[in-house]
Amino acid sequence: xxxxxxxxxxxxxxxxxxxxxxxxxxxxxxxxxxxxxxxxxxxxxxxxxxxxxxxxxxxxxxxxxxxxxxxxxxxxxxxxxxxxxxxxxxxxxxxxxxxxxxxxxxxxxxxxxxxxxxxxxxxxxxxxxxxxxxxxxxxxxxxxxxxxxxxxxxxxxxxxxxxxxxxxxxxxxxxxxxxxxxxxxxxxxxxxxxxxxxxxxxxxxxxxxxxxxxxxxxxxxxxxxxxxxxxxxxxxxxxxxxxxxxxxxxxxxxxxxxxxxxxxxxxxxxxxxxxxxxxxxxxxxxxxxxxxxxxxxxxxxxxxxxxxxxxxxxxxxxxxxxxxxxxxxxxxxxxxxxxxxxxxxxxxxxxxxxxxxxxxxxxxxxxxxxxxxxxxxxxxxxxxxxxxxxxxxxxxxxxxxxxxxxxxxxxxxxxxxxxxxxxxxxxxxxxxxxxxxxxxxxxxxxxxxxxxxxxxxxxxxxxxxxxxxxxxxxxxxxxxxxxxxxxxxxxxxxxxxxxxxxxxxxxxxxxxxxxxxxxxxxxxxxxxxxxxxxxxxxxxxxxxxxxxxxxxxxxxxxxxxxxxxxxxxxxxxxxxxxxxxxxxxxxxxxxxxxxxxxxxxxxxx
Amino acid sequence: xxxxxxxxxxxxxxxxxxxxxxxxxxxxxxxxxxxxxxxxxxxxxxxxxxxxxxxxxxxxxxxxxxxxxxxxxxxxxxxxxxxxxxxxxxxxxxxxxxxxxxxxxxxxxxxxxxxxxxxxxxxxxxxxxxxxxxxxxxxxxxxxxxxxxxxxxxxxxxxxxxxxxxxxxxxxxxxxxxxxxxxxxxxxxxxx
Numbered sequence: 017x018x019x020x021x022x023x024x025x026x027x028x029x030x031x032x033x034x035x036x037x038x039x040x041x042x043x044x045x046x047x048x049x050x051x052x053x054x055x056x057x058x059x060x061x062x063x064x065x066x067x068x069x070x071x072x073x074x075x076x077x078x079x080x081x082x083x084x085x086x087x088x089x090x091x092x093x094x095x096x097x098x099x100x101x102x103x104x105x106x107x108x109x110x111x112x113x114x115x116x117x118x119x120x121x122x123x124x125x126x127x128x129x130x131x132x133x134x135x136x137x138x139x140x141x142x143x144x145x146x147x148x149x150x151x152x153x154x155x156x157x158x159x160x161x162x163x164x165x166x167x168x169x170x171x172x173x174x175x176x177x178x179x180x181x182x183x184x185x186x187x188x189x190x191x192x193x194x195x196x197x198x199x200x201x202x203x204x205x206x207x208x209x210x211x212x213x214x215x216x217x218x219x220x221x222x223x224x225x226x227x228x229x230x231x232x233x234x235x236x237x238x239x240x241x242x243x244x245x246x247x248x249x250x251x252x253x254x255x256x257x258x259x260x261x262x263x264x265x266x267x268x269x270x271x272x273x274x275x276x277x278x279x280x281x282x283x284x285x286x287x288x289x290x291x292x293x294x295x296x297x298x299x300x301x302x303x304x305x306x307x308x309x310x311x312x313x314x315x316x317x318x319x320x321x322x323x324x325x326x327x328x329x330x331x332x333x334x335x336x337x338x339x340x341x342x343x344x345x346x347x348x349x350x351x352x353x354x355x356x357x358x359x360x361x362x363x364x365x366x367x368x369x370x371x372x373x374x375x376x377x378x379x380x381x382x383x384x385x386x387x388x389x390x391x392x393x394x395x396x397x398x399x400x401x402x403x404x405x406x407x408x409x410x411x412x413x414x415x416x417x418x419x420x421x422x423x424x425x426x427x428x429x430x431x432x433x434x435x436x437x438x439x440x441x442x443x444x445x446x447x448x449x450x451x452x453x454x455x456x457x458x459x460x461x462x463x464x465x466x467x468x469x470x471x472x473x474x475x476x477x478x479x480x481x482x483x484x485x486x487x488x489x490x491x492x493x494x495x496x497x498x499x500x501x502x503x504x505x506x507x508x509x510x511x512x513x514x515x516x517x518x519x520x521x522x523x524x525x526x527x528x529x530x531x532x533x534x535x536x537x538x539x540x541x542x543x544x545x546x547x548x549x550x551x552x553x554x555x556x557x558x559x560x561x562x563x564x565x566x567x568x569x570x571x572x573x574x575x576x577x578x579x580x581x582x583x584x585x586x587x588x589x590x591x592x593x594x595x596x597x598x599x600x601x602x603x604x605x606x607x608x609x610x611x612x613x614x615x616x617x618x619x620x621x
Numbered sequence: 622x623x624x625x626x627x628x629x630x631x632x633x634x635x636x637x638x639x640x641x642x643x644x645x646x647x648x649x650x651x652x653x654x655x656x657x658x659x660x661x662x663x664x665x666x667x668x669x670x671x672x673x674x675x676x677x678x679x680x681x682x683x684x685x686x687x688x689x690x691x692x693x694x695x696x697x698x699x700x701x702x703x704x705x706x707x708x709x710x711x712x713x714x715x716x717x718x719x720x721x722x723x724x725x726x727x728x729x730x731x732x733x734x735x736x737x738x739x740x741x742x743x744x745x746x747x748x749x750x751x752x753x754x755x756x757x758x759x760x761x762x763x764x765x766x767x768x769x770x771x772x773x774x775x776x777x778x779x780x781x782x783x784x785x786x787x788x789x790x791x792x793x794x795x796x797x798x799x800x801x802x803x804x805x806x807x808x809x810x811x812x813x
Contacts, residue, residue, distance in 0.1 A: 154636035223647055231640040261643055265651030269658065272752060280739040282748040284662070298741040301667040306658055313654065 056156035057583040062142035069134020076125035088535025116185035123188030146574035149238025154231035165221035176210035184211040192285035229257035240593035247597040252328020263317035270310030312363035326463020337413035338405025341598035344397040351390035377436040384434035411485035412470030419462040426455025447507025478559030495541035669744035674727035687716035717765040
């Protein structure tokens, strides 16, 4: 069955038909609702994911600013906090309950809603059909459902912030017993119920999306688009979807057992618990570690779900803006594959200090350190792609280079943390915070910014403002290092994460000034993001118009569509592909698009 | 990299069918998560040993039979024998519902033997059996609903649609939940 038949079978707004040689667009009736709200066009769904993700990024970022305020200025009061947070900031001072709720929600929101849905939701939707040459996803309807499940998850998560007992506050990992017993803490009551409902909806959203991405990449490529001619973005998004489809169900299993422990009195995770004010609980024989195994079986692939799309986009953007083929295309695919496999085999490195059998721990150390091999291959290939390139420092390119920098800095500390012996000292310290924020958080955020700046002309037919983008980039990269670099020292000194107030600890109060510095930079970096948001939304309406089909002189298929592609992407037939995506600077030509047939006198490589 | 790769026609398998296969892989992971948690838990202290309800043997037979009728229904659909198809698909849905009732009776049987499935007195052994089986029942229920939808389509007289794809997708899923139960049944009896 062809692309067109799928689109037509499931979409009322499909307008194009490639069977014939139509050279004009049909004008179908589209209402506001079918075009902007319940849209089945992958490009609109991508924008929906992106903008919802932006809203969450602002909220999640604001939360980090609020708890950094507490860490940086534990002795000061901020009366305005009481006006926005009410009883959660009595006397202008964030309460411990609020602090934990903020930390928990910041983690959940950033990991799942921003860097999973906002990143792979946006770019898988936007780029897969455009870059493989398909009119839409395998099932546009399921794709639409995927967004609306995410939207539902967002609404539930947002509402959890307004319940009387507050949102869940037991950490984004939701370990029992804090997550399983309503009496354990205020946030474990209604807040946790809403958290788990929200996450269940989110898992459904991810699965619907992932299924579609896999089916589309494998079945709907245009003529000539063999797997080894795919741009690396698509390979990365494909592996991301595979990881999600195989790991989210396991998380769901863990959540289902958690729901039974919470609501139906079972003892999967609970044993021998005494709660102050409640007394001894009847639960016996459960194991809290079991939840950790189920959680981290998702949790570790999840960090690659976050990182791989950024890797793919960065590979593409680096190649385009270096005007050079990507170095080691097959090695890039191979390393993505290796990372995807290893992602499933390293989850227990999050559990080295849970009483894990040391022998088992050593196996996980080995597997964890093996990840350094494909990661190093990727870094090497990015650097060699840049090497002696004819570099165009577009904002997208700067963020892509920033990604590589972040990935190296954060990846190196991963080698430290992967050792179970070092982990005895480093676990649950700010060293861990620094490591994963740099390598997963900031790096993926950079990948996302790179993707937005680079594909914005395709999304909206306009450019974003470069000056604002450059300010955004330099402040963000300098700020990110200033925030997270000092945390390595704090962590090595043993400063634990999740503490509410370090000023009362003799061993850690020496870091008070450093904490204040970090908080200050965090606020500046947060403020600069509004420059980006302004740039994004202003440029939708007022940005410089794109006048050529292919503004970056790029090889891939999305730049063969009209400047404002309709639903169906190509007017007339979908172009045929004759070559891989990276023929830059070949035979004296700056670039050769994938749609150009191979010439008789062309050199081979 | 640019030449010598022959242009083969893609799209050999219908994308919806393919998506169903991926979805089944996803569901397998969920049950793999569940059953491995079961094994981990079983090797820890205070694990209750008990016999499975006898009716689970019969329900296994019923779901196997429903797979057969589903297979025949798909065949009839492809041969355009619509009345035969309607009968068979109705029987399949009926057998699916019978399976669900029998699983429920199995839980009743356990409770009658004083084995608490959930609640403060429950042992994880029974709770695991209950949660995993209910999870499977929900998947069967989803299959029954899917059958009812394609069934309704078969009776719709205004639009004649002879595409076998929806029926094949539902059929694949139906055989899958059947196989999943066989796995769980073997697991409960001999592995777990």
